[in-house]
Amino acid sequence: MGLNYRDHAAETGQAVPEEPILFTKSPNTLIGPNDDVRIPRGATKVDWEVELGIVIGKRASYLDSPEQAKEHIAGWILVNDVSERAFQMERGGQWLKGKSAETFNPAGPWVATQDEIPNVLDLAMRLDVNGVRRQDGSTSTMIFDPFTIVRYISQFMVLEPGDLINTGTPPGVGMGFSPPIWLQQGDVMDVCIDGLGRQRQRVVGPR
Template identity: 70%
Template sequence: MQLMRLGRPGAERPVVRLDENRYADVSGVVRDFDGAFFDDGGLDSLPDIVTAAPVHEFGDERVGPPIARPHQILCIGLNYSDHAAETGAAVPAEPILFTKSPNTLVGPRDGIRQPRGSTKLDWEVELGIVIGKRASYLDDHAAARDAIAGWVLVNDVSEREFQIERSGQWSKGKSAETFNPAGPVLVTADELSDVSALDMWLDVNGERRQTGTTATMVFDPYEIVRYLSQFMVLEPGDLINTGTPPGVGMGMKPPVYLKPGDVVTLGIAGLGEQRSEVLPPR
């Protein structure tokens, strides 16, 4: 299935995408696609709910992120061998973990707000993992696979000066408002069972910047989930951003960064596309 949320920010309602033109509105039964929904086995009951739900055609209504604000957003750095090479960094021996503020989550067509004082605003197309059940100390990849609810397209927007040059943790270069566009859909794990070689791309103002594939991941999604569960409890609805392929602005020679008015479009095979305009600071 393909889960979506429609409506204005803070008032999205859960729906299930049926095809390019239609969706089933499940908001009469399901409160939201949040941690409680996944924890209560909502995915198992959703097919029966969809069968009885009213069907509508898509209009011009805003598309929100396909999950409600998660308990946490976890991110993996330098997880593509070719991206590590473009930054001049060594391929990590273990996953590099940083966190992103959960309130960065926005929809796939919402604007990206440049922070005050930002001069190095960058883009990163990534595969996102949504956790489907509480997980800790997972033994193997099979257990990790069982803990995954599905997959989502994300843009791990970054402010490189804040991230690298201002000392401290990467999180402060990753956590400004609007820094995690997600969606348009969450594709459940049963519908997309193999994510080992998904094509990925990102354009800025119509010019191709990133072309990659999940095949060059250093640590695959199942190893990431297993690994993280050794250090923390993963909660239903948590989002994990798994890293980006080469072509980020920081890696260009000379570096190129986003500015207000720029339009970023991106996609991953089977997970849809995003379009975000860069907005000036407040």
């Protein structure tokens, strides 16, 4: 999901979307919560995004309502939707070019079932870079809630058990600063969402 937080849309100068913005990430973006994030070759604008992830638990297709969608969710997981903004926004075509480098989707450390999270729309989200707080937001500013997202996506593709949906990020991404702040080799990201644990990734150079 892109631009799914009102305050994040504001910091990027973009309009609040009328429908969810969807893009795909390559499966080999997925890594563990404390694995290294690798800068791809030619990258100049690598960015961070703390996000709530939805893990699908039951095959979903053409769901009728957000209430029905809730039955198809296994739980929630902490993710970092790492992005290369030049690839994403300056190279034409789809966002996937800036989203699909290997290691660009740290996830974990665990999946919390729905009963373990009393209110998924009231979770504090934080991300530090080299010990400096960059993102400090909440799932309460989501535009489209997780149940609406699952119902919406099921109208366009079949969701299978184990599928992961990243649901957007609050403000504080690197591109939102003036001047922008981009990840560099040697940087360390600390990422957390209440109830979903913590991550730490070291940024390494291209292969």
